[in-house]
Structure formats: C-alpha cells, structure tokens
Amino acid sequence: MIAAARSVGHFDGGPSARLVDQATRALTGPSTVNGAWDVLDAVIYGVGINGDETLLRQLRTDPRIPAPLRQAATWWLNLPRYIRDSAAH
Secondary structure (H helix, E strand, O other): OOHHHHOOOOOOOOOHHHHHHHOOOOOHHHOEEEEEEHHHHHHHHHHHHHHHHHHHHHHOOOOOOHHHHHHHHHHHHHOHHHHHHHHHO
C-alpha cells in the first residue's frame, strides 16, 4: 500500500485532493488505519514530487496532520522551484 501511494506521485497529475483527504482521514479518523502514517507520508512525497503547491500548503496547515508530516510538506515548499521541477522529470 505504501509503495502504491508513493508511486502515485510519479504519474501525471500526481495525488488528487481527494486522495490526500482520504489518507488524512485514515490517519486521524475514529478508526485509524494501520500504516496510515506511512501512507500519508508517501502521499505528501507524491504531492511534493508533482510540485502541487496548493495541496502542499493545505497539508502544511492541516491541524489533523501530525507535526512531522506537516513539516514534510513545508520541506517541499521550501525547496527552490528549479529543484522541485528537476525532481519531477
């Protein structure tokens, strides 16, 4: 499941807002899914590799997401644009 979540970032368009929301709910909902932290981390990687700044900003500020995962989104946003662009290609 984690490998699948990580691979989504390498497809055109990358992770959708819906996938991000589902991964977030799996981590923070009433019945937390085993491995959800790693899946959400992989989804954040996919959002970052695709350079979706809108989703990264949402992830960075979502209070449902643990601080280390919000920091991962911040890390992607702090990378210079040319580095993010080279990672996607």
